[in-house]
Amino acid sequence: MRIVLNGKPCDVARERLDAVLEELGYQGDTVATAVNGAFVGRRVRGETTLGEGDQLEVIAPMQGG
Amino acid sequence: MTAFYGVELSNRLMLGTAQYPSPAILAEAVRAAGVDVVTVSLRRESAERRDGQAFWDLIRALGVRVLPNTAGCHSVKEAVTTAEMAREVFGTPWVKLEVIGEHDSLQPDLFGLVEAAEILSAEGFQVFPYTTEDLVAAGRLLDAGCEVLMPWGAPIGSGLGLNNLYGLRSLRAHFPDVPLVIDAGVGLPSHAAAAMELGYDAVLLNTAVAKAGDPVAMAAAFSQAIAAGRAAFEADPMEPRDMAAPSTPVIGKAFLG
Numbered sequence: 001m002r003i004v005l006n007g008k009p010c011d012v013a014r015e016r017l018d019a020v021l022e023e024l025g026y027q028g029d030t031v032a033t034a035v036n037g038a039f040v041g042r043r044v045r046g047e048t049t050l051g052e053g054d055q056l057e058v059i060a061p062m063q064g065g
Numbered sequence: 066m067t068a069f070y071g072v073e074l075s076n077r078l079m080l081g082t083a084q085y086p087s088p089a090i091l092a093e094a095v096r097a098a099g100v101d102v103v104t105v106s107l108r109r110e111s112a113e114r115r116d117g118q119a120f121w122d123l124i125r126a127l128g129v130r131v132l133p134n135t136a137g138c139h140s141v142k143e144a145v146t147t148a149e150m151a152r153e154v155f156g157t158p159w160v161k162l163e164v165i166g167e168h169d170s171l172q173p174d175l176f177g178l179v180e181a182a183e184i185l186s187a188e189g190f191q192v193f194p195y196t197t198e199d200l201v202a203a204g205r206l207l208d209a210g211c212e213v214l215m216p217w218g219a220p221i222g223s224g225l226g227l228n229n230l231y232g233l234r235s236l237r238a239h240f241p242d243v244p245l246v247i248d249a250g251v252g253l254p255s256h257a258a259a260a261m262e263l264g265y266d267a268v269l270l271n272t273a274v275a276k277a278g279d280p281v282a283m284a285a286a287f288s289q290a291i292a293a294g295r296a297a298f299e300a301d302p303m304e305p306r307d308m309a310a311p312s313t314p315v316i317g318k319a320f321l322g
Contacts, residue, residue: 007109026110029112030118034146034150060121061117061121063084064107065136
């Protein structure tokens with residue numbers, strides 16, 4: 001299945017968001033997620049399923065003013 | 066001491082974490098200034114590079130409180146979603162709410178700001194809104210649930226200081242009990258001291274320290290200036306006057322022709 005990860009096309013085998021994050025190598029990291037522009041909390045990642053073309057944002061801390 | 070959503074700070078300087086020459090210099094500047102609060106942000110994370118994880122480890126090691134921002138957000142939806150993500154990542158209800166309305170000045174969109182503040186306050190966030198000195202907007206932000214206001218001194222990153230002294234003095238006078246933080250535009254320790262002498266409760270800055278030739282020394286200088294400015298405010302400064310008034314007593318002066 002092809003999704004859009006942080007603005008770039010990306011092929012993933014899994015569908016559940018928590019599994020997709022693991023597949024992409026984010027397991028254990030401090031990240032937050034949004035799917036198609038809506039925040040998806042950590043606790044509901046296991047109940048959230050991605051579909052073809054979905055836009056996944058994975059964000060993390062960075063420097064800010 | 067002023068409380069920000071019930072939290073008393075030992076240092077009235079809040080420091081941004083961006084644009085330093087290196088992470089080590091950032092850490093040293095935070096320690097030199099002795100700040101309690103640093104601002105942080107969120108960006109896309111690459112699973113290969115994991116830059117965000119390294120930065121977060123650095124901040125956690127400093128043992129400071131974080132104030133996540135919604136920098137770069139130009140719509141209410143974007144700002145609200147960013148705040149929601151920040152709360153989960155950083156584990157704090159604090160958010161420095163920025164809804165930018167104009168590209169050249171990075172002036173806040175006050176209408177969007179009020180709308181986003183209402184939504185986030187209802188969701189349990191403790192909102193620090195980046196606003197202007199506009200009195201009406203200030204009132205609306207307080208009505209929306211904000212307990213702190215953060216007016217700009219000048220456009221972000223400009224270093225121009227306090228552009229509208231009348232407006233800032235007016236804001237302080239209209240809302241004497243609301244914690245007010247000057248956020249943005251401060252370039253020199255004298256600007257920060259002037260803000261504190263006006264009775265502002267804290268100053269938030271980033272570029273003036275990060276882009277100084279010696280960020281560590283400048284961080285310490287700002288910390289000292291802010292402490293001095295606050296002490297001066299509490300000491301009740303004299304009223305200025307137009308004409309000279311001799312400070313040396315003239316009574317008993319010798320008559321020498």
